[in-house]
Amino acid sequence: xxxxTISFKLNGRPVAVVASPLENLRDxxxxxxxxxTVKAGCGQGGCGSCTVLMNGEPVVSCLTPIVNAxxxxxxxxxxxxxxxxxxxxxxxxxxxxxxxxxxxxxGMITVAKALLDHNPHxxxxxxxDALAGNVCRCTGYVPIIQAIEQVxxxx
Amino acid sequence: xxxxxxxxxxxxxxxxxxxxxxxxDALLLAGGTMVMPLVNEAQTSPRVVVSLxxxxxxxxxxxxxxxxxxxxxxxxxxxxxxLPLLAAASKEIGSWAIRNMATLxxxxxxxxxxxxxxxxxxALDAQVVAQSKNGERRxxxxxxxxxxxxxxLKPNELVTRLVVPKPRGKTNFIKYxxxxxxxxxxxxxxxxxxxxxxxxxxxxxxxxGAANDFPMRAKNAEAAxxxxxxxxxxxxxxxxxxxxxxxxxxxxxxxxxxxxxxxxVYVKRVLEGIK
Numbered sequence: 001x002x003x004x005t006i007s008f009k010l011n012g013r014p015v016a017v018v019a020s021p022l023e024n025l026r027d028x029x030x031x032x033x034x035x036x037t038v039k040a041g042c043g044q045g046g047c048g049s050c051t052v053l054m055n056g057e058p059v060v061s062c063l064t065p066i067v068n069a070x071x072x073x074x075x076x077x078x079x080x081x082x083x084x085x086x087x088x089x090x091x092x093x094x095x096x097x098x099x100x101x102x103x104x105x106x107g108m109i110t111v112a113k114a115l116l117d118h119n120p121h122x123x124x125x126x127x128x129d130a131l132a133g134n135v136c137r138c139t140g141y142v143p144i145i146q147a148i149e150q151v152x153x154x155x
Numbered sequence: 156x157x158x159x160x161x162x163x164x165x166x167x168x169x170x171x172x173x174x175x176x177x178x179x180d181a182l183l184l185a186g187g188t189m190v191m192p193l194v195n196e197a198q199t200s201p202r203v204v205v206s207l208x209x210x211x212x213x214x215x216x217x218x219x220x221x222x223x224x225x226x227x228x229x230x231x232x233x234x235x236x237x238l239p240l241l242a243a244a245s246k247e248i249g250s251w252a253i254r255n256m257a258t259l260x261x262x263x264x265x266x267x268x269x270x271x272x273x274x275x276x277x278a279l280d281a282q283v284v285a286q287s288k289n290g291e292r293r294x295x296x297x298x299x300x301x302x303x304x305x306x307x308l309k310p311n312e313l314v315t316r317l318v319v320p321k322p323r324g325k326t327n328f329i330k331y332x333x334x335x336x337x338x339x340x341x342x343x344x345x346x347x348x349x350x351x352x353x354x355x356x357x358x359x360x361x362x363x364g365a366a367n368d369f370p371m372r373a374k375n376a377e378a379a380x381x382x383x384x385x386x387x388x389x390x391x392x393x394x395x396x397x398x399x400x401x402x403x404x405x406x407x408x409x410x411x412x413x414x415x416x417x418x419x420v421y422v423k424r425v426l427e428g429i430k
């Protein structure tokens with residue numbers, strides 16, 4: 001296949017990459033753009049650790065051909081909060097010990113951000129429903145849900 | 156052999172041209188939730204991949220009947236209040252992220268036990284609109300599945316939309332799976348019944364997922380309901396009939412034996428909860 005140039009906005013900044021059209025967005029972000037908060041988990045769309053937002057909506061980047069990103073706005077964790085400017089969700093994850101190994105955390109926070117953008121006051125059931133595609137091996141999910149509830153309660 | 160060519164037509168005509176030119180050499184890519192895992196693992200190497208992402212097949216129109224574009228994503232479908240049965244089934248598929256990508260027509264081509272949206276579409280008497288350079292034809296979804304991963308499409312035909320008649324009657328859908336999300340069905344059941352003013356069933360549809368090589372109508376179960384009220388005996392008869400007419404398979408999720416039993420259990424539960 002011929003390589004193509006794909007231009008898109010990454011966390012508000014315009015970027016361009018040269019890639020094979022069916023190279024997946026996760027690998028492009030990690031390997032060509034050094035966005036390592038996007039994790040490589042299952043490669044099948046089932047674990048959610050590669051979740052990014054495309055135009056504000058969660059997608060699994062491991063199953064997104066890079067051509068689909070052309071002209072779109074991609075948001076990763078770096079676009080949600082930074083070390084010096086934590087998003088309330090990130091602060092809440094810290095406060096509630098919602099991360100142990102941290103591998104699921106980017107995906108969890110990214111989906112939670114999209115949820116709150118759609119619905120600032122979700123019920124616990126709606127939170128659980130939204131996060132159903134993100135698996136965690138460490139925490140048993142309870143502190144993650146509590147962290148998100150902390151943010152919705154204080155909004 | 157690596158993939159030679161990637162094409163992303165910007166119109167339906169472009170997509171039909173590509174199909175005409177490459178025929179069975181072309182693998183269609185819609186949402187990517189089925190094809191990309193294979194591409195990522197180099198488990199598929201078609202000569203040509205044709206993406207339908209920009210072919211403009213994702214509009215929804217309602218004028219009496221409801222026409223849903225083939226590449227309408229499942230999140231959109233799960234929000235269609237005009238088709239609660241289909242919305243409910245679509246909501247059970249994958250996860251939020253997967254539903255943002257996966258397409259309604261794509262759900263017709265997934266290997267069993269997947270295909271929950273197709274199960275709901277069967278109970279709604281949906282039709283598949285298949286187009287080629289030669290024109291357009293409609294295939295009743297009931298006639299669309301012809302075998303394991305086989306369908307009634309001709310080689311250069313593309314599914315462009317699903318047509319659902321204005322729904323009548325009461326409906327219910329249950330998917331029984333091992334987890335709440337990202338879980339293929341052990342069995343899924345969609346039911347729709349129409350009753351006359353005395354409560355006698357005049358029309359019944361019972362569709363089963365993961366109970367055969369493709370989504371199927373349980374026609375003997377339907378016949379067991381028509382002419383009767385929705386009472387305990389009729390429900391038991393329908394559940395039994397469904398158990399006898401389904402042909403499930405064993406896989407890592409469930410055995411054939413268990414699936415058959417669960418068809419009986421869940422046909423009963425779906426009918427008991429229909430509204």
